[in-house]
Amino acid sequence: MFALDSRLQQDCLLIGDFPLCRLLLMNDANYPWFILVPRRDEVSELFQLDAADQRQLWQETTLLAETRKDTFAADKMNVATLGNVVSQLHMHVIVRRRGDAAWPAPVWGRNPPRPYEEEQVRQLVSKLRLVLTENFEFSGEVA
Template sequence: MPSPKSARPTGRTGKPSMFQIHPRLLADTLPLCGLTLCEVRLMNDRRFPWLILIPKRPAITAVHQLNLADQQQLISESSHASMALEQLYTPDKINVAALGNLVPQLHWHVVARRSDDPCWPGPIWGCGQPIAYTEAECAHHIATLQAWFNDD
């Protein structure tokens, strides 16, 4: 069995592919910050404080495709994002999920849930329609989250 470290994603030419964020993620999220492994984006849905972590590795669709160091870094960054949401939004629960049904690129959802949110206690997927942030709300949440990530 090959070592996870030896697996390097390549394009059709055999050359390493370039990391790009899937168009659906670009359309549904707002840029927040970059961490060691992941790009962090804010889901543009004011119903929930919701971060998306996207490992900056090309052609990765599942956690097991990352090398061991990247897997550990993803867990660390996911925990860090969870702490940010917990401290800033005081949710009842933090949900972390990786589905990939509509967007094959590996990305983790980190969502702050409250017992009074419109989808509680069910899942957020398929529950109502997203409600985009206003320009002022967007600026406030991005500034607050960026300050938290930069201070830590």
């Protein structure tokens, strides 16, 4: 049974689900920072996914990164799995722009998180609805 790590639950907003991954938004308005979490139990490393899930994770990551780059006029997309704090496998997809709060340094621990306001989340989800049309189910929790 899939269970989302408590730290991710605490730090993120639920957006919805791709066929494999749960899509989260890091609750930090300093950066459009998305997290994909494969809905598989007890997986902490990419190689623990079977080959089909590895391909699906990469497809979902690529789709998300490509649509976010265009939507947010990114200068660079940061895509990474780290897992030093949260061991549950998760993929960070972070929109970076010259002049953002941490540019060009990594975003981790650079600035205090600035939680999203409700209207900001609504606008962001509206943008997502325009591009995530197939094989994506939005959560009932988002505006």
